[in-house]
Amino acid sequence: MMRLSRWLIFVCLCTLGVTLRAGFAQASVSGVPLKIDRQSSAEMVLDVGVVIFDPGIPKDASTHSKLGIFPEIRKSEAKFMPVILRQVLLKSAAWGVVRVLPETLNSSELLVTGRILHSDGLRLALQIRVHDATGRLWLDKVYVDETSPGDYPVAAGDDPYQDLYHQIANEMLAMKQRLGSKELRNIRQVGLIRYAASLSPEVFAGYLSQTAGGTYILARLPAADDPMMERVSKIRNQEYLFIDTVDEQYAALYEEMAPTYNMWRQFGREQALYRESYEDRAANRERRGKRGTFAAMEQTYDAYKWSKIHEQDLDELALGFNNEVAPTVMEVSGKVFRLNGTLDTQYTEWRDILQQIFVLETGLTPDA
Amino acid sequence: MNLPRLPIKIIILLLTGCLLLVSCSSDGGRQKKKTVVLQGQSSDDVDFGGSWELDYSQSDNIQTKLDSMVRELRRHADRTGGNQGAIMVGGAAGTNSAPSIIGLARMSDLITRSPLLKIQQSEHKIKVKREENFALTCEFYAGQYKTVETPLGTEICGWNGHQLVFKILLPEGLSIQHVMTLASFGGKLNVATTVVSDQVSYPFTLNRVYNRFVPGGSGFSCKMTLTKGRVCSTQSASTPATTPEPAPEPAPQ
Numbered sequence: 060m061m062r063l064s065r066w067l068i069f070v071c072l073c074t075l076g077v078t079l080r081a082g083f084a085q086a087s088v089s090g091v092p093l094k095i096d097r098q099s100s101a102e103m104v105l106d107v108g109v110v111i112f113d114p115g116i117p118k119d120a121s122t123h124s125k126l127g128i129f130p131e132i133r134k135s136e137a138k139f140m141p142v143i144l145r146q147v148l149l150k151s152a153a154w155g156v157v158r159v160l161p162e163t164l165n166s167s168e169l170l171v172t173g174r175i176l177h178s179d180g181l182r183l184a185l186q187i188r189v190h191d192a193t194g195r196l197w198l199d200k201v202y203v204d205e206t207s208p209g210d211y212p213v214a215a216g217d218d219p220y221q222d223l224y225h226q227i228a229n230e231m232l233a234m235k236q237r238l239g240s241k242e243l244r245n246i247r248q249v250g251l252i253r254y255a256a257s258l259s260p261e262v263f264a265g266y267l268s269q270t271a272g273g274t275y276i277l278a279r280l281p282a283a284d285d286p287m288m289e290r291v292s293k294i295r296n297q298e299y300l301f302i303d304t305v306d307e308q309y310a311a312l313y314e315e316m317a318p319t320y321n322m323w324r325q326f327g328r329e330q331a332l333y334r335e336s337y338e339d340r341a342a343n344r345e346r347r348g349k350r351g352t353f354a355a356m357e358q359t360y361d362a363y364k365w366s367k368i369h370e371q372d373l374d375e376l377a378l379g380f381n382n383e384v385a386p387t388v389m390e391v392s393g394k395v396f397r398l399n400g401t402l403d404t405q406y407t408e409w410r411d412i413l414q415q416i417f418v419l420e421t422g423l424t425p426d427a
Numbered sequence: 428m429n430l431p432r433l434p435i436k437i438i439i440l441l442l443t444g445c446l447l448l449v450s451c452s453s454d455g456g457r458q459k460k461k462t463v464v465l466q467g468q469s470s471d472d473v474d475f476g477g478s479w480e481l482d483y484s485q486s487d488n489i490q491t492k493l494d495s496m497v498r499e500l501r502r503h504a505d506r507t508g509g510n511q512g513a514i515m516v517g518g519a520a521g522t523n524s525a526p527s528i529i530g531l532a533r534m535s536d537l538i539t540r541s542p543l544l545k546i547q548q549s550e551h552k553i554k555v556k557r558e559e560n561f562a563l564t565c566e567f568y569a570g571q572y573k574t575v576e577t578p579l580g581t582e583i584c585g586w587n588g589h590q591l592v593f594k595i596l597l598p599e600g601l602s603i604q605h606v607m608t609l610a611s612f613g614g615k616l617n618v619a620t621t622v623v624s625d626q627v628s629y630p631f632t633l634n635r636v637y638n639r640f641v642p643g644g645s646g647f648s649c650k651m652t653l654t655k656g657r658v659c660s661t662q663s664a665s666t667p668a669t670t671p672e673p674a675p676e677p678a679p680q
Contacts (some may be wrong), residue, residue: 109454121568125575305574319653326653338578350599351522351626353530357537359597367561379653 091225094232096153103240104155109145109166113136113174129377135388142313147224153232158302159309161395166254168192168247180328183220187227192250194274197234213321249275255291305395312391316384323380332375473609476548479616479637485655487634493532527626535622535633600625612640
């Protein structure tokens with residue numbers, strides 16, 4: 060009963076604190092099968108970029124322990140969870156290429172961003188926002204899931220919060236199915252032009268206009284055989300090659316981290332449940348002696364002592380997690396950083412070349 | 428945890444001994460102070476980090492403290508026109524009853540029993556690991572006292588400019604306060620533990636003095652992991668957490 064009331068409080072807090080304040084819808088999920096898209100033709104697919112999640116760590120470090128946030132674990136989760144969502148989206152067969160991005164790429168045909176609101180072995184709450192290249196908002200919701208005893212131990216390739224990811228994927232698919240092939244083609248075109256405009260605004264900005272609400276509209280289209288667009292496509296493919304390499308690093312991190320992380324969540328769940336039931340038992344047990352006697356004081360002290368010891372066991376587990384996973388996270392972060400650096404350098408080179416081609420072909424100066 | 432309980436006969440003997448001591452000694456209140464004077468100026472100057480072992484010779488003797496408390500209660504009873512009945516030998520638990528007074532002393536002993544402490548200190552956190560007990564932890568932000576409430580008790584902790592203070596408020600009128608003070612040379616640590624019960628008029632304080640020590644090199648280093656538990660290797664740790672730096676001299680007052 061106590062657990063139920065705490066869970067209700069948790070849901071209420073999420074609803075009131077998040078929904079009312081920021082206007083997000085919320086979905087509690089359980090037993091959600093993944094919908095597979097068996098209808099979409101090749102021209103109905105969109106490429107998806109899933110940006111590494113915001114770990115949701117408050118800047119005020121003094122609040123971390125009260126909120127049950129272990130910052131290093133949260134940072135690892137922010138890289139881990141997008142990889143699971145990516146896998147689920149690929150499994151739904153509704154999308155083209157799904158990439159995990161180190162940072163927001165606004166020209167992505169479909170961009171998924173997320174924020175971790177709560178995460179432990181018992182419950183996960185994610186705020187997920189999805190919008191397409193035209194700026195249309197597909198989803199802006201808080202998803203909440205709770206584990207059951209059957210979710211642990213976690214089988215290889217599985218996740219205790221699989222339902223939550225299924226729910227997100229299903230809602231993205233439902234949104235896609237509401238759009239016609241014309242709309243989807245428009246999204247792809249706007250995505251490409253936005254990318255081109257990011258490379259050469261002076262040439263491509265005129266192809267797009269933006270409504271007061273921020274939605275991008277195609278004003279006109281380059282010719283189908285426009286050589287500049289061919290080059291833009293080539294550069295974009297080159298960029299995707301780099302991003303795919305980054306993506307592989309995140310996938311490797313996922314593989315490396317999964318066994319330890321799943322164990323952490325399992326222990327965390329056991330600790331949380333034990334602690335809750337212990338507190339109930341401690342509060343309701345029969346008194347050993349009259350108030351003020353050693354027996355009564357010892358009982359009171361022991362109840363507190365053991366609850367503290369269990370709480371501190373979780374800290375020890377977090378330390379074990381950090382010792383085991385942090386070096387891998389650092390290594391991957393280092394590689395991704397180096398890759399970004401390379402990407403930036405390549406970008407600059409490509410932009411220089413594009414500018415030179417532009418000058419040669421049009422006879423205009425780059426500043427025109 | 429099942430701790431041995433003192434048989435009632437021993438309790439009665441203890442209390443009787445205390446009362447005899449009160450009646451025979453005229454200056455029993457003036458006990459030789461063994462506690463080292465400890466002081467520091469700010470949390471930046473004071474490094475509690477390291478390993479500490481209990482110095483029994485400099486720590487309070489529980490029997491002496493109990494005697495002192497009984498004398499104090501006796502004086503109080505005399506002042507207020509009470510009689511010997513203020514301390515009821517072998518009586519039922521109640522305000523200033525023998526079971527309550529002895530219970531308070533035994534609780535103080537139970538709480539302060541840890542012979543070894545291992546303290547980890549960082550810019551914002553301190554963790555005092557106590558052998559056979561839970562760790563005392565505190566986070567320092569903007570000089571504020573931190574309060575953590577749980578269904579089983581409330582913790583308040585902070586740095587008062589000189590000492591680390593941990594206060595635990597428990598149900599049934601029981602509260603515990605640990606005040607940790609570091610000696611100016613950094614080699615000694617005093618932990619003054621005060622236990623308060625709403626069934627006894629006076630708090631019971633025990634001072635435990637700890638000496639800093641450097642754990643012997645084991646030739647291997649260990650770290651906690653989640654999947655494999657504690658993993659040890661023969662590689663020497665670059666700077667083992669258990670090896671404290673020499674304690675800095677706190678700035679003079």
